[in-house]
Amino acid sequence: xxxxxxxxxxxxxxxxxxxxxxxxxxxxxxxxxxxxxxxxxxxxxxxxxxxxxxxxxxxxxxxxxxxxxxxxxxxxxxxxxxxxxxxxxxxxxxxxxxxxxxxxxxxxxxxxxxxxxxxxxxxxxxxxxxxxxxxxxxxxxxxxxxxxxxxxxxxxxxxxxxxxxxxxxxxxxxxxxxxxxxxxxxxxxxxxxxxxxxxxxxxxxxxxxxxxxxxxxxxxxxxxxxxxxxxxxxxxxxxxxxxxxxxxxxxxxxxxxxxxxxxxxxxxxxxxxxxxxxxxxxxxxxxxxxxxxxxxxxxxxxxxxxxxxx
Amino acid sequence: xxxxxxxxxxxxxxxxxxxxxxxxxxxxxxxxxxxxxxxxxxxxxxxxxxxxxxxxxxxxxxxxxxxxxxxxxxxxxxxxxxxxxxxxxxxxxxxxxxxxxxxxxxxxxxxxxxxxxxxxxxxxxxxxxxxxxxxxxxxxxxxxxxxxxxxxxxxxxxxxxxxxxxxxxxxxxxxxxxxxxxxxxxxxxxxxxxxxxxxxxxxxxxxxxxxxxxxxxxxxxxxxxxxxxxxxxxxxxxxxxxxxxxxxxxxxxxxxxxxxxxxxxxxxxxxxxxxxxxxxxxxxxxxxxxxxxxxxxxxxxxxxxxxxxxxxxxxxxxxxxxxxxxxxxxxxxxxxxxxxxxxxxxxxxxxxxxxxxxxxxxxxxxxxxxxxxxxxxxxxxxxxxxxxxxxxxxxxxxxxxxxxxxxxxxxxxxxxxxxxxxxxxxxxxxxxxxxxxxxxxxxxxxxxxxxxxxxxxxxxxxxxxxxxxxxxxxxxxx
Numbered sequence: 001x002x003x004x005x006x007x008x009x010x011x012x013x014x015x016x017x018x019x020x021x022x023x024x025x026x027x028x029x030x031x032x033x034x035x036x037x038x039x040x041x042x043x044x045x046x047x048x049x050x051x052x053x054x055x056x057x058x059x060x061x062x063x064x065x066x067x068x069x070x071x072x073x074x075x076x077x078x079x080x081x082x083x084x085x086x087x088x089x090x091x092x093x094x095x096x097x098x099x100x101x102x103x104x105x106x107x108x109x110x111x112x113x114x115x116x117x118x119x120x121x122x123x124x125x126x127x128x129x130x131x132x133x134x135x136x137x138x139x140x141x142x143x144x145x146x147x148x149x150x151x152x153x154x155x156x157x158x159x160x161x162x163x164x165x166x167x168x169x170x171x172x173x174x175x176x177x178x179x180x181x182x183x184x185x186x187x188x189x190x191x192x193x194x195x196x197x198x199x200x201x202x203x204x205x206x207x208x209x210x211x212x213x214x215x216x217x218x219x220x221x222x223x224x225x226x227x228x229x230x231x232x233x234x235x236x237x238x239x240x241x242x243x244x245x246x247x248x249x250x251x252x253x254x255x256x257x258x259x260x261x262x263x264x265x266x267x268x269x270x271x272x273x274x275x276x277x278x279x280x281x282x283x284x285x286x287x288x289x290x291x292x293x294x295x296x297x298x299x300x301x302x303x304x305x306x307x308x309x310x
Numbered sequence: 311x312x313x314x315x316x317x318x319x320x321x322x323x324x325x326x327x328x329x330x331x332x333x334x335x336x337x338x339x340x341x342x343x344x345x346x347x348x349x350x351x352x353x354x355x356x357x358x359x360x361x362x363x364x365x366x367x368x369x370x371x372x373x374x375x376x377x378x379x380x381x382x383x384x385x386x387x388x389x390x391x392x393x394x395x396x397x398x399x400x401x402x403x404x405x406x407x408x409x410x411x412x413x414x415x416x417x418x419x420x421x422x423x424x425x426x427x428x429x430x431x432x433x434x435x436x437x438x439x440x441x442x443x444x445x446x447x448x449x450x451x452x453x454x455x456x457x458x459x460x461x462x463x464x465x466x467x468x469x470x471x472x473x474x475x476x477x478x479x480x481x482x483x484x485x486x487x488x489x490x491x492x493x494x495x496x497x498x499x500x501x502x503x504x505x506x507x508x509x510x511x512x513x514x515x516x517x518x519x520x521x522x523x524x525x526x527x528x529x530x531x532x533x534x535x536x537x538x539x540x541x542x543x544x545x546x547x548x549x550x551x552x553x554x555x556x557x558x559x560x561x562x563x564x565x566x567x568x569x570x571x572x573x574x575x576x577x578x579x580x581x582x583x584x585x586x587x588x589x590x591x592x593x594x595x596x597x598x599x600x601x602x603x604x605x606x607x608x609x610x611x612x613x614x615x616x617x618x619x620x621x622x623x624x625x626x627x628x629x630x631x632x633x634x635x636x637x638x639x640x641x642x643x644x645x646x647x648x649x650x651x652x653x654x655x656x657x658x659x660x661x662x663x664x665x666x667x668x669x670x671x672x673x674x675x676x677x678x679x680x681x682x683x684x685x686x687x688x689x690x691x692x693x694x695x696x697x698x699x700x701x702x703x704x705x706x707x708x709x710x711x712x713x714x715x716x717x718x719x720x721x722x723x724x725x726x727x728x729x730x731x732x733x734x735x736x737x738x739x740x741x742x743x744x745x746x747x748x749x750x751x752x753x754x755x756x757x758x759x760x761x762x763x764x765x766x767x768x769x770x771x772x773x774x775x776x777x778x779x780x781x782x783x784x785x786x787x788x
Contacts, residue, residue, distance in 0.1 A: 045766075045770065046420070046423070046424065047423070047424070047770055047771070049403055049424075050403055071758050071759070071761075072762060073720075073724065073725055073759035073760075073762055073763060076725075076728075076755070076759055077728070141575070141578050141579075142574075142575050142578060143575050163574070163578070163738075163740060164578075165522070166520065166521070166578060166734070166735055166738055166740050167735060167738070167740025168740065168741065249522075250522045256521065256727065256728045256731055257522070258521060258731070258732065258735055259732065259735070259741075260741075270723075270724050270728070271724060274723045274724045275724050275763070276719075276720060
């Protein structure tokens with residue numbers, strides 16, 4: 001304790017400068033988070049809305065309803081949504097990384113019109129999610145949708161028109177537009193990373209007889225590790241909490257894309273907040289947050305070396 | 311000497327212009343203090359965009375009221391449908407809502423349950439609501455879990471069957487001969503077999519949207535009711551969607567998909583897209599609200615498709631009768647008064663003006679395309695002397711409103727829209743062959759979840775059960 005006070009006194013100016021940030025974090029992050037966690041233990045329903053945090057104490061009832069009560073509408077379709085979210089998150093995160101990396105490698109080369117190409121490639125990223133959802137909603141239609149016209153009528157890759165917006169393909173109808181929208185961000189980050197790799201490393205490898213693939217594998221990929229590690233973390237967090245794309249594409253009814261397309265966030269929104277059961281909604285969100293803390297912990301263990309300054 | 315642009319001839323003139331503009335604007339926009347000083351009382355009303363020009367149409371509708379109440383300033387706010395529910399409930403919780411508010415038919419019960427609405431039994435008694443309004447609208451005005459009337463019906467959303475008279479004629483189908491569901495299916499089969507083309511594309515017999523739609527429950531309801539089935543038992547305290555009759559209705563409706571009468575590609579679409587399919591000539595029939603009739607007659611420069619090939623060749627009819635009932639979905643809107651109003655008597659005057667004044671009811675029906683709730687409005691030549699609107703007059707007696715139970719919102723929005731939507735996937739066979747067992751399994755899940763919501767409600771409001779069990783659901787006219 002004496003040591004702590006000594007450190008505080010020694011660095012008091014530094015701590016003083018940190019104080020506004022700490023206060024901001026307390027008000028904007030810690031307090032709402034604590035309220036959310038506390039709400040998960042309350043019976044906060046339609047008739048108790050005015051009470052807010054003074055709603056009756058429910059103990060673990062909300063958590064029991066979410067995890068164990070088969071009759072509870074709150075947990076309806078939860079496992080489908082969990083399965084889809086895992087599939088969606090992995091596919092979108094890896095998909096955006098791969099497409100972004102390929103595009104970054106392409107526009108990192110010298111060619112005429114490179115600046116224009118780089119700017120045009122950012123286009124999907126600046127399209128609002130609302131437009132993306134609406135646009136792809138039309139493009140996926142079985143008979144008149146652009147995707148099937150390209151796949152079947154133009155390229156003859158398939159001899160039948162698949163159904164995308166209902167049934168098992170629904171998850172791909174959500175994954176592909178998300179990758180389409182997010183890859184420019186990955187490209188931008190990876191391009192910045194690529195430009196930080198010294199040219200002489202590649203030249204040395206070339207003199208030593210390294211093939212382009214060996215250069216990529218032993219130079220580009222490892223030296224880009226800090227960038228793609230951050231992109232991986234960002235992708236995992238951002239995609240697990242995906243909500244807009246589903247609501248924009250399937251939000252005309254209950255925002256339910258079917259068992260094959262429902263995600264955790266849309267499930268929580270529908271099953272708790274449309275049901276006016278804020279306590280259960282908070283409990284579900286807390287559980288999801290706990291899951292994400294575990295994911296981040298695993299990520300940190302795997303990549304902490306890449307983050308430290310060399 | 312400074313160079314002045316022609317737009318700013320001199321600083322003195324600019325100052326004069328600004329002062330003039332300030333005077334003009336201060337004359338137009340009075341502050342609440344100024345209004346109070348002049349003895350003006352403000353009455354706020356929130357409505358949704360029910361007409362193409364909601365603000366102007368409401369202002370025009372309110373002219374008579376304003377003339378009759380010179381000391382009252384009526385302020386109209388138009389809320390978007392998508393955000394209206396949130397805004398209204400937030401206002402009801404915060405206690406700062408408007409004086410008068412438009413509510414969807416199924417919202418009244420939830421808001422009454424929240425204690426947001428002013429009981430208006432006196433108004434209902436004074437206007438003799440049980441005589442002047444269509445009997446099938448009563449369900450909505452007095453919620454089952456309340457002993458008070460808390461709203462009055464404003465307009466009705468009832469859904470006739472629109473059909474392409476030219477397509478029916480080519481397929482040798484007489485719409486007048488379609489009396490019941492068997493006739494209906496036979497007619498659709500004939501249209502399908504005729505393979506009639508419109509601009510090179512085959513015309514589908516009928517179009518219903520799938521699960522990605524706000525009308526999923528409304529589209530299922532008439533078929534469930536037609537076989538004598540229902541969502542809830544007559545007291546509204548138990549889900550009966552798994553009854554033999556309800557299951558028959560569900561199976562019939564899904565059968566339209568399975569028989570290819572409602573093509574599976576329609577299930578990817580929503581109501582607006584299906585409606586466009588009809589406008590484009592790709593559907594032979596459609597069940598849509600009466601506002602469609604206005605759109606089909608509106609010239610293109612005003613946003614309609616009047617005089618198009620479809621608009622020149624369409625008819626409307628009362629949907630066919632089911633084995634037990636001829637019933638159509640009836641929605642629409644109510645008008646209610648917020649409990650927080652500072653002018654309850656004035657608000658009641660406004661409510662009466664909009665709901666029981668025949669001219670206002672007809673006036674709003676003319677611009678919105680929805681139907682009035684006032685019985686006498688249907689005796690007007692506007693309904694009796696127009697072939698299509700005469701069908702609407704007949705249709706409205708078959709309308710049925712959902713039970714006004716306090717938990718209907720949760721049931722419809724979350725459980726039924728999702729569960730019934732899943733049935734479309736089963737009918738479309740996207741996850742495997744169709745089976746009655748799969749349908750039953752999905753219905754059982756809905757029943758379990760709905761009963762759980764009901765039980766939860768009665769745990770919090772045990773007094774509601776006795777009250778609801780003492781009231782029997784109003785049965786629509788046969």
